[in-house]
Amino acid sequence: MDVLLSDLRARVLMAHVGRKSLYIRGGGTKGFYGLPVDHDAVLDLSPYAGVIDYQPSELVLSARAGTPLAQVEEMLAEQGQMLAFEPPHFSAGATLGGCIATALAGPRRASAGSVGDFVLGVRLLDAQGRVLRFGGEVMKNVAGYDVSRLVAGSLGTLGAILEVSLKVLPRPACETTLRFEMDEATALRRMNAWGGQALPVSATAWCGGCLTVRLSGAQAAIAAARAALGGEALPDEEAQAWWRSLRDHTHPFLAVRSLWRLSLPSVTRPLGLGPTLIEWGGAQRWLSGPVPAQRVRQAAALAGGHATLFRAASVDEARASGVFHPLSTPVAAIHRRLKNEFDPEGVFNPGRMYPDL
Amino acid sequence: MNAPTEIGLDPIAAERQVEVVQALRAVLPNYCVLFREEDTRPYECDGLSLFRQLPMVVVLPETEEQVRQVLRLCKRMGVPVVARGAGTGLSGGATPHAEGVLLGLAKFNRIVHVDPEARLAVVQPGVRNLAISEAAAPHGLYYAPDPSSQIACTIGGNVAENSGGVHCLKYGLTVHNVLAARVVTMDGEVLELGSSALDEPGLDLLSIIIGSEGMLGIVTEVTVKLIPRPAVARVVMASFASVEAAGDAVARVIAAGIIPAGLEMMDRRAVHMVEPFVCAGYDLDAEAILLCESDGTEEEVADEICRIEALFAQCGATRLQVSGSEAERLLFWAGRKNAFPAAGRISPDYYCMDGTIPRRCLGRVLSAIAEMEHKYGLRCANVFHAGDGNLHPLILFDANDIDEVERAEQFGAEILELCVEVGGTITGEHGVGAEKIDQMCVQFAREELDVFFGIKHAFDATGLLNPGKAIPTLARCNEYGRRHVHRDAIRFPEIPRF
Numbered sequence: 001m002d003v004l005l006s007d008l009r010a011r012v013l014m015a016h017v018g019r020k021s022l023y024i025r026g027g028g029t030k031g032f033y034g035l036p037v038d039h040d041a042v043l044d045l046s047p048y049a050g051v052i053d054y055q056p057s058e059l060v061l062s063a064r065a066g067t068p069l070a071q072v073e074e075m076l077a078e079q080g081q082m083l084a085f086e087p088p089h090f091s092a093g094a095t096l097g098g099c100i101a102t103a104l105a106g107p108r109r110a111s112a113g114s115v116g117d118f119v120l121g122v123r124l125l126d127a128q129g130r131v132l133r134f135g136g137e138v139m140k141n142v143a144g145y146d147v148s149r150l151v152a153g154s155l156g157t158l159g160a161i162l163e164v165s166l167k168v169l170p171r172p173a174c175e176t177t178l179r180f181e182m183d184e185a186t187a188l189r190r191m192n193a194w195g196g197q198a199l200p201v202s203a204t205a206w207c208g209g210c211l212t213v214r215l216s217g218a219q220a221a222i223a224a225a226r227a228a229l230g231g232e233a234l235p236d237e238e239a240q241a242w243w244r245s246l247r248d249h250t251h252p253f254l255a256v257r258s259l260w261r262l263s264l265p266s267v268t269r270p271l272g273l274g275p276t277l278i279e280w281g282g283a284q285r286w287l288s289g290p291v292p293a294q295r296v297r298q299a300a301a302l303a304g305g306h307a308t309l310f311r312a313a314s315v316d317e318a319r320a321s322g323v324f325h326p327l328s329t330p331v332a333a334i335h336r337r338l339k340n341e342f343d344p345e346g347v348f349n350p351g352r353m354y355p356d357l
Numbered sequence: 358m359n360a361p362t363e364i365g366l367d368p369i370a371a372e373r374q375v376e377v378v379q380a381l382r383a384v385l386p387n388y389c390v391l392f393r394e395e396d397t398r399p400y401e402c403d404g405l406s407l408f409r410q411l412p413m414v415v416v417l418p419e420t421e422e423q424v425r426q427v428l429r430l431c432k433r434m435g436v437p438v439v440a441r442g443a444g445t446g447l448s449g450g451a452t453p454h455a456e457g458v459l460l461g462l463a464k465f466n467r468i469v470h471v472d473p474e475a476r477l478a479v480v481q482p483g484v485r486n487l488a489i490s491e492a493a494a495p496h497g498l499y500y501a502p503d504p505s506s507q508i509a510c511t512i513g514g515n516v517a518e519n520s521g522g523v524h525c526l527k528y529g530l531t532v533h534n535v536l537a538a539r540v541v542t543m544d545g546e547v548l549e550l551g552s553s554a555l556d557e558p559g560l561d562l563l564s565i566i567i568g569s570e571g572m573l574g575i576v577t578e579v580t581v582k583l584i585p586r587p588a589v590a591r592v593v594m595a596s597f598a599s600v601e602a603a604g605d606a607v608a609r610v611i612a613a614g615i616i617p618a619g620l621e622m623m624d625r626r627a628v629h630m631v632e633p634f635v636c637a638g639y640d641l642d643a644e645a646i647l648l649c650e651s652d653g654t655e656e657e658v659a660d661e662i663c664r665i666e667a668l669f670a671q672c673g674a675t676r677l678q679v680s681g682s683e684a685e686r687l688l689f690w691a692g693r694k695n696a697f698p699a700a701g702r703i704s705p706d707y708y709c710m711d712g713t714i715p716r717r718c719l720g721r722v723l724s725a726i727a728e729m730e731h732k733y734g735l736r737c738a739n740v741f742h743a744g745d746g747n748l749h750p751l752i753l754f755d756a757n758d759i760d761e762v763e764r765a766e767q768f769g770a771e772i773l774e775l776c777v778e779v780g781g782t783i784t785g786e787h788g789v790g791a792e793k794i795d796q797m798c799v800q801f802a803r804e805e806l807d808v809f810f811g812i813k814h815a816f817d818a819t820g821l822l823n824p825g826k827a828i829p830t831l832a833r834c835n836e837y838g839r840r841h842v843h844r845d846a847i848r849f850p851e852i853p854r855f
Contacts, residue, residue, distance in 0.1 A: 057608040058715055058746075080614055109555065116561055117533050132805050138713040139745035140530065140785035142519045142568045143793075143800055144828065145812050149532070149564035158560075170614035192474050196498065198585040198654065220656030265553035267475045283555045305554040325558040330546040334815055335559055341811030353559065 004048050005131070005162070011043060012160070013129035015347045022347055024156040026066060026095035030102050034155050034352040035323050036315050043160060045097050052163060053137070056081060060120065060137045062165040065097025072096055076168055084112035084169040086203075088247045097161045103153030106247035107203035107214070110195075110266075110280035112169070116152040123163035124151060127343035137165045150338075156349040157357050158342040172202070172216035177239035178231035180211040184270045184278070187211040191281040192267050199225050205246055206278040207253055214243060246279065253277045253288060258313040260287040260296050264305035271299050286310075293321035300325070324353060332356075373456065374413050377436055381416055381458070384426040389464075391415040400459050403444040403451040404506070407708070407762070408791050412439070412453030417461045421541065421577040424460070428575065429545035431458055437824050438543070440571040442483060442514030445506040447709055448790030450518065450570045450826055457824075460575065462513050468492050469578065476583045477536060477553060482513025482576045486520075489581060498583035501528035504786070505694045513576050519568030521786035523619045523693065524650075526744035530786070532567040534582045540566055540574035543817045553580060565812060570788050571823040573816035587652035590618060591662055592689050595669040596643030596676035600624055600739075603645035604719040606672035607743045610649065613668060615661060619650040620744030621693050624723070627738040627751070631692040634699040639692055640676050647743065648689055696740045696751065704736070704753035708765045712776030713785035716746045725775055726750055733768040735761065747785035748776070774799050789827045797827075798834035806834070 015022050023039035025031070026046050049066035056079040063072060069089055076082050086106030087099045100122070103115040121135030124147070134147035151158055182190065187206040194201050200217035213231065215222045226233070234242070245251040249259075254277065262271075266282035273296060277286040287296065293309065300307035306325035312318035327335060332354075339346075339357050351357065366374060374392060381390045391397055392414045402409045413436075418424050431438050437457030444451055453459045465481035468488065472478070473496035478489055486507040490499040503522035504510055510520070516538060521530045528534070537551035551563040566573055597603040603622055610617065623631070623639075623646050632639045639646055647669070651661040666677055680686035692699075700707040714722050723739060730737050736753045750772055754765040773783040773796045783789070783796040797806070809828045813820070829837070 055715070055717070057612040058717065059611060113529070113533060114556065116564060117529065130804050132808060134805065136780065136782055137715060138781050138785070139526070140521055140713045140742070140747045141782040142786060142788055143782050143784050143797060144809050146532070146564050146568055147808060149561055152561065154560055170616065173614070196473060196476055196496070196585055198587050218657045218660055220660050221654050224654050224656055263554040263556050265475055280555060304552055306558045308558070327559050328549065330542070330548050331550070331559065331562065334548065334562060337815035338560065338812065341815050342808070
């Protein structure tokens with residue numbers, strides 16, 4: 001067996017036996033996300049890197065967790081393909097493992113699907129140092145529970161992702177970005193109306209009285225949509241840089257400490273909680289600046305969604321407000337039981353998602 | 358009160374039945390509790406009629422509260438519970454338990470509401486798949502997953518099995534199109550999983566519920582995503598002189614950056630089987646036929662159809678035809694969608710398999726299946742969701758011939774094990790159920806099955822929900838392993854035994 005892998009296994013096994021906790025780390029670009037973890041040691045997955053298999057005509061790529069996201073995307077781009085969920089990097093060094101463990105998606109999320117939607121299989125290092133394989137490299141697979149999807153977004157609380165197989169998609173032949181001046185309420189109505197029509201909208205964002213819309217697809221479809229929608233086209237390079245700034249939070253609105261993310265039904269009317277940036281056709285809303293946690297969570301829950309303290313101003317703020325929205329009692333109970341089945345000694349990332357997980 | 362007994366049960370079973378029926382009648386109206394053989398007989402099997410079992414009791418609750426009470430009661434009394442929708446499943450996932458309650462959700466048949474602005478529908482689990490699209494149609498919307506059984510199958514069953522359909526390459530499976538579900542656990546607790554937002558806090562439990570085959574909870578309400586109906590759809594029908602050439606054509610289309618709305622293959626036997634049934638004008642000289650659909654705006658479709666035709670021609674298509682009207686498009690599809698009933702016309706029985714393979718292994722797998730036809734002395738027709746590698750070999754046999762039944766089952770098992778060997782899976786969309794439980798031992802290691810049991814335990818510590826399905830026990834795998842070694846190692850296999 002691979003030396004790197006046997007080393008990882010040995011370290012996990014020792015932690016398990018010695019009841020020590022491990023903080024799983026890839027490129028360290030998303031360390032801010034989640035609650036601070038009191039840990040005895042770091043389990044560094046970044047050396048466990050490399051693309052294992054890539055079959056463009058099968059639309060599948062398999063790689064080790066430490067593989068830089070940039071390398072994966074470059075490889076895909078050479079074949080005219082992409083990760084459709086447009087994952088954020090935040091900064092250089094982001095890895096594929098971190099991308100799956102956090103399940104954060106970028107501007108294309110609302111039209112293309114979530115990170116979990118594209119995870120076909122994982123190889124997981126469990127809390128006893130065993131290597132387990134779930135799912136596979138095929139598009140359709142309903143044998144057993146879909147553990148790969150459960151692992152996506154689990155923030156390392158169930159196990160360490162060693163490898164992942166992803167469904168990839170062709171890049172759109174053509175992209176155009178349009179801008180419209182309009183207020184928040186009108187933008188929300190417009191985005192939802194477009195969602196109900198067969199238009200090639202691949203991303204939307206509203207901020208400061210301006211709605212930006214990206215169209216992706218065949219030349220003919222984009223031309224027809226442009227004629228129907230109007231608006232002012234942005235130069236391609238400027239548009240690409242702008243969407244990237246949203247994806248990686250270098251956009252001035254998002255590059256702040258104390259940033260709330262609200263995940264809401266897309267039709268939710270403006271909440272009036274302060275400066276807002278809207279994405280995903282209304283389903284993702286960012287609030288910047290100090291807002292009382294209780295107020296944000298209440299407003300999100302009332303609208304049928306939830307709120308995350310995406311980037312806290314300090315460790316104290318994260319601890320005081322919690323990061324993720326509280327779970328209902330029966331759902332929280334299932335979480336604890338699942339954690340107990342996967343990782344009874346609490347080896348992996350204890351407390352990163354919820355204090356008692 | 359009518360004495361709840363059934364003639365023919367042994368005294369102990371009869372006594373237990375009386376006890377359970379009486380307890381159920383305390384939480385349900387009498388007409389919701391069926392126990393006489395003439396009433397329970399219709400529930401003895403699902404779409405996989407090879408497996409039949411009369412349930413001890415059938416309950417047809419009408420409210421979520423009743424479902425909670427039934428589950429609490431069954432937990433207290435230690436009674437196994439098997440959920441059932443329309444009973445169209447193909448893996449025996451709804452095969453009843455002899456000492457259990459069969460919980461039918463047929464009365465949960467209401468579309469709660471359709472929200473065209475938010476593009477979603479809230480429906481009860483007993484609503485038929487197609488009925489959702491019909492209700493959404495006035496708004497120009499539809500529910501994308503379209504299993505071939507969509508006129509009959511229910512959304513609750515689709516959630517349990519994570520059903521696909523011929524359009525899932527582009528539009529996804531059930532899991533990609535369900536936003537939320539209400540689930541009652543064996544403890545009688547209600548879990549609200551997912552929401553009308555695009556994600557939920559914590560672990561993605563909804564994804565574990567979808568495709569969990571009634572092992573984790575009973576779904577009482579589902580919120581599905583609706584999407585705009587494309588302006589146009591057209592389909593290219595192409596004939597090829599070999600399945601390999603057709604397989605290459607599929608790979609070429611995908612490599613060219615096209616994700617067709619549907620991409621299906623039928624082999625020669627399947628074409629010959631369905632053509633007399635549907636008269637779709639299929640090419641009877643072809644070794645394989647591909648159906649490749651493009652949807653979108655008029656311009657987009659015209660452009661894509663052109664590219665697909667060119668690629669097929671380059672790959673040696675011997676005949677190419679594009680649907681000229683919606684009626685013709687539906688006719689082209691009719692053959693594919695009616696492959697199962699057509700099989701029923703030419704053979705007393707058929708056994709539908711559901712393996713998925715990496716597409717590049719298609720040639721190898723199909724030639725191996727051809728060899729197995731000789732080995733087992735049975736015919737097999739292949740229909741194939743070519744775009745996503747999901748094979749549906751239909752093994753033709755006669756259920757009145759016990760030996761043929763056994764050969765059909767062995768034939769099926771060998772196909773599935775080959776799928777695993779080439780890097781695929783034993784089930785793409787039909788589920789493991791009762792049928793493929795032995796092959797789970799081939800696909801997963803002991804430790805992985807342990808994780809599945811852990812998940813089961815976290816949701817249903819009693820193990821009373823659909824026992825004996827989906828996940829094999831260690832003992833079962835050991836037994837299967839022994840039989841397996843036996844079969845290969847046995848001397849003089851031609852001598853009749855037992």
